[in-house]
Amino acid sequence: KQEVTQIPAALSVPEGENLVLNCSFTDSAIYNLQWFRQDPGKGLTSLLLIQSSQREQTSGRLNASLDKSSGRSTLYIAASQPGDSATYLCAVQETSGSRLTFGEGTQLTVNP
Amino acid sequence: KAGVTQTPRYLIKTRGQQVTLSCSPISGHRSVSWYQQTPGQGLQFLFEYFSETQRNKGNFPGRFSGRQFSNSRSEMNVSTLELGDSALYLCASSLIPDGEQFFGPGTRLTVL
Numbered sequence: 137k138q139e140v141t142q143i144p145a146a147l148s149v150p151e152g153e154n155l156v157l158n159c160s161f162t163d164s165a166i167y168n169l170q171w172f173r174q175d176p177g178k179g180l181t182s183l184l185l186i187q188s189s190q191r192e193q194t195s196g197r198l199n200a201s202l203d204k205s206s207g208r209s210t211l212y213i214a215a216s217q218p219g220d221s222a223t224y225l226c227a228v229q230e231t232s233g234s235r236l237t238f239g240e241g242t243q244l245t246v247n248p
Numbered sequence: 249k250a251g252v253t254q255t256p257r258y259l260i261k262t263r264g265q266q267v268t269l270s271c272s273p274i275s276g277h278r279s280v281s282w283y284q285q286t287p288g289q290g291l292q293f294l295f296e297y298f299s300e301t302q303r304n305k306g307n308f309p310g311r312f313s314g315r316q317f318s319n320s321r322s323e324m325n326v327s328t329l330e331l332g333d334s335a336l337y338l339c340a341s342s343l344i345p346d347g348e349q350f351f352g353p354g355t356r357l358t359v360l
């Protein structure tokens with residue numbers, strides 16, 4: 137059974153700092169990996185999707201990498217801003233289909 | 249392009265009642281998935297529909313059911329509500345089953 141772990145569970149940083157969020161998964165036979173952010177009481181916003189054949193994806197200040205062989209992904213946020221404060225969730229898709237297995241998330245606080 | 253919409257946004261029910269939640273996917277998306285989010289269990293997969301067919305089902309009791317209509321809109325139903333069913337129910341849509349998932353704002357269900 138696939139298990140997804142995110143470290144750290146919570147992170148508090150000053151504005152402007154570059155930071156890395158980590159995600160690991162137990163079964164490397166994944167189809168793709170997706171990073172989301174969730175604001176309190178809201179739905180999930182898709183940030184980046186990495187196909188299993190890709191090594192990384194970039195969108196603005198965000199960069200996500202994927203190492204299937206080691207079962208790891210990282211989300212890099214450059215020059216963090218208070219508006220980046222949210223919970224970041226990593227999810228893997230194992231087989232052809234929509235089912236996602238989520239990690240518990242990293243709660244990020246960026247202080248002005 | 250409008251995003252995924254879910255109705256109602258908030259619901260209060262009492263134990264033993266039943267409830268129906270609705271999800272309208274992004275225009276053109278034919279795949280719809282449902283998830284339950286609770287503080288204790290995180291995000292858990294309920295079921296997935298594509299072209300009116302259930303393709304995948306999570307580990308939930310038979311009280312949880314769903315369906316998809318020919319216009320790709322989906323409903324989920326929970327019968328005989330229990331206190332533990334209180335959660336945020338999220339719907340996601342994608343163009344194809346293994347594509348990028350886009351989530352709606354969720355329906356907050358409270359069971360008293």
